[in-house]
Amino acid sequence: MNPLLYPAEKVASAVRNGELSALDYLEAVLERLKHVEPKLNAFITVTEELARRKAENIDRRVEKGLKVGKLAGVVVAVKDNICVKGVETTCGSRILKGYRPSYNATVVERLMAEDAVIIGKTNMDEFAMGSSTEFSAYGPTRNPWDLERVPGGSSGGSGAAVASGEATLALGSDTGGSVRCPAAFCGVVGLKPTYGLVSRYGLVAYANSLEQIGPMARNVGDCALLLSVIAGYDPRDSTSLKVQPMDYQTKLTDPPELEKLRIGVIKEFMGEGVQEGVRERVWNAVQSLENLGARVGEVSLKSLDYALAAYYIIAMSEASSNLARYDGLRYGFRSSDQGLDWNRAYAKTRRMGFGEEVKRRIILGTFALSAGYYEAYYLKALKVRTLIRMEFEKAFKKFDVLVGPSMPMTAFKIGEKIEDPLELYMCDINTVPANLVGIPAISVPCGLSDGLPVGLQVMAPPLREDLVFKVAYAYERTGKWMFQLKP
Amino acid sequence: MVGDGVKIGLEVHCQLTSLKTKLFCSCPTDYRGKPPNTNICPVCMGEPGTLPVLNKEAVRAAVMVALALHSKISRFTYFTRKNYFYPDMAKNFQISQYDGVGGAPIAKGGYVDLGNGKVVRIRRLQLEEDPARLVYEGTIDTATATLVDYNRHGVALIEIVTEPDITSPEDARRFLQKLRSILEHLGVFDGELEGSMRCDANISLEGGVRVEIKNISSYKDVERALRFEITRQSSLISRGIRVVRETRFWDERRRVTVSLRVKETEEDYRYFPEPDLPPVVITDEFIDEVKRSLPILPDERKRIFVEKYGVSEQNAEVLVNDKALADFFEDCLKHYGKAQELSNLLVGDFLAQLHSLNLSVREVKVKPEYIAKLLRLLDKKVLTGHLAKAVLREMLETGRDPEAIVEEKGLRRIGSREELEKIVDRVFRENRKAVEDALVNEKAVHFLVGQVMRITRGKADPNLTRQIIKNKLEKVRASRKA
DSSP states (O other), X not given: OOGGGOOHHHHHHHHHTTSSOHHHHHHHHHHHHHHHHHHHOOEEEEOHHHHHHHHHHHHHHHHXXXXXOTTTTOEEEEETTBOOTTSOOOTTOSTTTTOOOSXXXXXXXXXXXXXXXXXXXXXXXXXXXXXXXXXXXXXXXOBTTBTTBOOOSSSHHHHHHHHHTSOSEEEEEESSSTTHHXXXXXXXXXXXXXXXXXXXXXXXXXXXXXXXXEEEESSHHHHHHHHHHHBSOOTTOTTOOOOOXXXXXXGTTSSSXXXXXXXXXXXXXXXXXXXXXXXXXXXXXXXXXXXXXXXXEEEOOGGGGGHHHHHHHHHXXXXXXXXXXXXXXXXXXXXXXXXXOHXXXXXXHHHHHSOHHHHHHHHHHHHHHSTTTTIIIIIHHHHHHHHHHHHHHHHHHHOSEXXXXXSSSOOOBTTSSTTOHHHHHHGGGGTHHHXXXXXXXXXXXXXXXXXXXXXXXXXXXXXXXXXXXHHHHHHHHTTSOOOOOOO | OTTTTOEEXXXXXXXXXTOSBOSSSSSBSOOTTSOTTOSOOTTTTTOTTOOOOOOHHHHHHHHHHHHHTTOEEOSEEBOEEEEOOOTTOTTSEEEEOOSSTTOBOSEEOOEEEOSSSOEEEEEEEEEEEOOOEEEESSOTTTOSOEEEEGGGTTOEEEEEXXXXXXXXXXXXXXXXXXXXXXXXHHTXXXXXXXXXXXXXXXXXXXXXXXXXXXXXXXXXHHHHHHHHHHHHHHHHHHTTOOOOOEEEEEETTTTEEEEEEEXXXXXXXXXXXXTTSOOEEOOHHHHHHHHHTOOOOHHXXXXXXXXXXXXXXXHHHHHHTSHHHHHHHHHHHTTOOOHHHHHHHIIIIIHHHHHHHTOOGGGOOOOHHHHHHHHHHHHTTSSOHHXXXXXXXXXXXXXXXXXXXXXXXXXXOBOOHHHHHHHHHHHHHHOHHHHHHHHHOTTHHHHHHHHHHHHHTTOBOHHHHHHHHHHHHHHHHHHHHO
């Protein structure tokens, strides 16, 4: 077997046993990267030398018989909104051009402690605002399955990197679907964890109350392995939950059957506006799960009609405040401001530094938080959020997991929707509920529609990542989908 | 009359200087004296991706303050973002608290008793982060660049907002002094540190509108700024000119207020709950625990000074309004039992001399037993009141033992009748005109006593001197009659 196709766990065990040199494996990945990257543009920064040094260090330790970590030699790509000390972190924005964080994100520390080899920073929609990775100041990323199409977003670079073998694993971030969307479009596995399970320390904030860093991988087992490494309480993130880290991999087949597992198909996810091929693939996947012993029913969640509106109001409001700090004074891009007072200097830097979509969201969010509108928008959105949460809680009394398509469509063409922000926002309709409610949601590939991957979304109650992995893994083991390296 | 119908409300910001670290990160609170921008970290610099973590000790300190001010503590409080662009905020928002939709300050209500029959109600208490310090090269109007020093950015502030209950600039100063004393008794605050207490004042005159004065950074300045403002506003009113609602800036160098901006409407800070910090739950158990650990506070201490030690109300009030002075008083009391006499010295000459030497009580190097010694020298009439002043000054300047000063400088009272009579004879010889006056006018006797004092450099016992002079005048009268 080509080592490039090894699952992460196999890479780590082969490196640990001395069967595979971390450096050799890295060189193979780098060679692959050099071959496909010009077509994909999945990375903003490739940290080739840093990666080599880490790989050499791992090999030396293996030679000496010293202990190496769970991810020894595994090549990981990190979304460019997650801080790696000393490595340029742009968030896909011009305004952070040249910004090198003075610290490591908690997840990055944890990756390093387990001897992962970080290969670079992946492309993304500017500040994670988008669903196609077209809104990057560093050019769009292309879908490895069809270079004319988008990889999804905002973690499109991470999705494309995993799908194309530029990395074994990747980290994305998911504010309203930004891990699950590219996972679905690129035919890989991606998880949005329970809010508070993974530390956000070092994740550049877009919408604090909604987002989580999430693992992306070629298969469910790898995804579970990566989550096991990054999850767990972090005193530096006050919203992080005090839960014992779990080894999610060992839970995948415990027990292996889906006997008596109650699966609820969300009606609103399967109705109008969903591509025919997508609906078909998802129904087939549900059928497979039923064949494995699960009991399938349908559930209607009426409040979902308001989910998208509530999501965008909350996200944009938080963003308008979070992004205020980019004024050119302390780091990143600064426009020439000779002779301007600070107010005008800030305005000029921000006008030149931010892209159109980011400006749109800052302005909308500023409006929503303004005196006199706060109650009508932000506060109302929070109330809707509570209603949706309550409806999900009710649904989880009847069903162990809720399923539906991750995305209502397959990857669309580059440029197809960019002129119509509302149409782009509509793409997130199935993914935003999990962020509003704070529950775990996975996207696992469940076949192709017109040659493009379709993602099955599985959601479970808070902290039941074990359940979503179990269902996803059970489906994966039916063999109806096998990872394919693209392009 | 000028100053009628004055309503003053204060917004006081005090650094919780006793905390080891800033409000939301682990940088030291003690930033003073450090080179610019060296007391910082990714969190207080608002680097992308960083998150605030609440310093739990700040909550404890705020609860202590709330208890001391008789405020109602919120069982459920949270932080709110106050959004505004300004270079003193690394994130361009301040993590603060808010009393309105989207906020819940840590405590509301309460009062401070000014000790002069007036009580100032407290509106609310809240925790927030200190902004960075802006440094202008030259003055604010002429500087071509603004320099930002983030060293103090993120230090925990407690904001104390009063109701507009203060009716004079003197009471505003009194309020600040009392507040400082309360906070110092609690041990959460050191008012001696430069810039540790700053305040904004809102002031309106009868029939006028509210004007806000920003950038007041001392007890004296609050009085000066408000006096200036009362004069300015009443002069406008008396000339029939409307006072406009505005924010003014206290220029402490020129001692005037200057207009910053005219307020048409409230500024829109787009308050919303800080999503990175979960709400803080304050339990009854926690409040009880803090209550039990509360130290003695000024009002209670004043009661003890009056009832137990027998100090006058007036002196006791002055003593407890400065924690260091009250502490010093008690230290001296261990060595000298006459509390009222001791308090008279401390509240009188002692404070007056400190003031003229520009010293604070904490800077005093004099040992309490030396103050006791000084008082005993007075009791034993080794020193006159006049001499005692001179000895005290020397003590404050050098920290030396009063007995040593008396010996070395020969500042001992001249109490010998024989010696004084010689001096009085000389004064009579040299001031014939004054003697004539004194024979008919009692008041002129003072002049002769003064001459004796001048010659003895104040060492003469004033009573004895007066007695000798009177006797001598009587003799002159008798000889003339005869």
